[in-house]
Amino acid sequence: MAHVAEWKKEEVLELKGLIDKYDVVGIVDLLNIPAKQLQEMRRNLKDKAVIRMSKKNLIDLALEDCNASKNNIVDLSGHMDGQVAIIATEMNPFKLYKILEDSKTSAPAKPGTIAPEDIVVPAGDTGFEPGPFLGELQQVGIPAKIDKGKIVVQKDTVVVEAGEAVPKDVAATLSRLDINPMEVGIDLKAVYEDEAVYTSDLLAIDEEQTMADLQGAIRSAFNLSINAAIPTDETISSIITLAYTRAINVGVEAAILTSETSGPIIGLAQAKMLAIASAVADKAGAIDDELAEKLSNVAVAAAPVVEEVEEEEVEEEEEEEEVSEETAAAGLGALFG
Structure with missing residues (x-):
C-alpha cells in the first residue's frame, strides 16, 4: 500500500x-x-x-x-x-x-487565450496619427485608412471568432487600441x-424579466381571487365592492326598490320612456308638448354627456390599472421582505 x-x-x-x-x-x-x-x-x-x-x-x-x-x-x-x-x-x-x-472585470487578450465570444474592433477613429500602425491594422485584417489626419477603422471587424485562440499579433493590436475583450x-x-x-x-x-413575470403572476392571482370570490387580506375589499356593484345592478334590472336602487331605477325607467317617445315622436298627437321639450333637451345634451362618460371611463380604467400595479408591488414586498 x-x-x-x-x-x-x-x-x-x-x-x-x-x-x-x-x-x-x-x-x-x-x-x-x-x-x-x-x-x-x-x-x-x-x-x-x-x-x-x-x-x-x-x-x-x-x-x-x-x-x-x-x-x-x-x-x-x-x-x-x-x-x-x-x-x-x-x-x-x-x-x-x-x-x-x-x-x-475586463482584461487584455493574451496570446493563445481562447476568445469567449467574437472579438470585434469597432469602426471609427482610433486616435492614432498616420504611421506604421496603419500597416499593423491592415496586416491583421482590419480595414483602415487615413481620414482627417487620423487612422480610422472603416467598418466593424471580427478579428477573432468565439472559441478560437488569440494570435500574438492580434493581441498586440488590441492592446494598442485599448480593447480588453477578456473577462477576468x-x-x-x-x-x-x-x-x-x-x-x-x-x-x-434575467432579474428584470423575472420581476416582470412575478408582477404579472401577482396581478393574475389578484384578479382570479376577486372573480372567484376567494377572500384574502389583499382582495377582500375589492371582492366586497364588486359584490355590492353586482347587487345594485341586479336590483336595478329587477326593479327591486331600495334606498340605493331607487334613483337608478327611476333613471332607467325615464330613459326607456324617452326612448319610446322618441320612436313615436313623428306621429301626430303621439306625445304632448312637455315630453317633446324633454326630447329636444336630451338631443342637445347627448353629445357632451357621451363625451363626459367616455372620459370618466378612461379615468376609471387608469385608476384600476394603478391599483393593480400597487397591489403587485405590495405582493413583491411580501415575497422578498
Missing part, C-alpha cells in the same frame, strides 16, 4: 471541515486570474464567503467523505474544470452567483445546497 503524505491527510480533513461548516458549497475556476486581482476579490468576499484552493483529487476525497452528511454533494466532483477551488458561504446560490459575476473573475461552475447541485446556467437569471 502506497504511503500517503501526512500533509495530504491534513488537507483533506481541513477541506472536510470547511464543507461541513457551511450550508452552501461550490466549485469555482480561478484560471487566468492575476494574483493581484484574486487577492482583491478575496478581500471583497471577506465575511461573505471563504475560498480554499487545493488539488482536485484532495477535493474529491473531501467531497466523498462529506457525502454521508450532505447527500449528493459528491456530484460537485463532476464540475472541476480549470484551476479549481472550493467556495463556502451562507448566501443562497443565486446571490453568490450574482456577486461573483458582478466582481468580474471567479467563475462559479456549480454549487450545492439542500441535497441539490446547481450549475451556473441555472443560476444566471
Whole structure:
C-alpha cells in the first residue's frame, strides 16, 4: 500500500471541515486570474464567503467523505474544470452567483487565450496619427485608412471568432487600441445546497424579466381571487365592492326598490320612456308638448354627456390599472421582505 503524505491527510480533513461548516458549497475556476486581482476579490468576499484552493483529487476525497452528511454533494466532483477551488458561504446560490459575476472585470487578450465570444474592433477613429500602425491594422485584417489626419477603422471587424485562440499579433493590436475583450473573475461552475447541485446556467437569471413575470403572476392571482370570490387580506375589499356593484345592478334590472336602487331605477325607467317617445315622436298627437321639450333637451345634451362618460371611463380604467400595479408591488414586498 502506497504511503500517503501526512500533509495530504491534513488537507483533506481541513477541506472536510470547511464543507461541513457551511450550508452552501461550490466549485469555482480561478484560471487566468492575476494574483493581484484574486487577492482583491478575496478581500471583497471577506465575511461573505471563504475560498480554499487545493488539488482536485484532495477535493474529491473531501467531497466523498462529506457525502454521508450532505447527500449528493459528491456530484460537485463532476464540475472541476480549470484551476479549481472550493467556495463556502451562507448566501443562497443565486446571490453568490450574482456577486461573483458582478466582481468580474475586463482584461487584455493574451496570446493563445481562447476568445469567449467574437472579438470585434469597432469602426471609427482610433486616435492614432498616420504611421506604421496603419500597416499593423491592415496586416491583421482590419480595414483602415487615413481620414482627417487620423487612422480610422472603416467598418466593424471580427478579428477573432468565439472559441478560437488569440494570435500574438492580434493581441498586440488590441492592446494598442485599448480593447480588453477578456473577462477576468471567479467563475462559479456549480454549487450545492439542500441535497441539490446547481450549475451556473441555472443560476444566471434575467432579474428584470423575472420581476416582470412575478408582477404579472401577482396581478393574475389578484384578479382570479376577486372573480372567484376567494377572500384574502389583499382582495377582500375589492371582492366586497364588486359584490355590492353586482347587487345594485341586479336590483336595478329587477326593479327591486331600495334606498340605493331607487334613483337608478327611476333613471332607467325615464330613459326607456324617452326612448319610446322618441320612436313615436313623428306621429301626430303621439306625445304632448312637455315630453317633446324633454326630447329636444336630451338631443342637445347627448353629445357632451357621451363625451363626459367616455372620459370618466378612461379615468376609471387608469385608476384600476394603478391599483393593480400597487397591489403587485405590495405582493413583491411580501415575497422578498
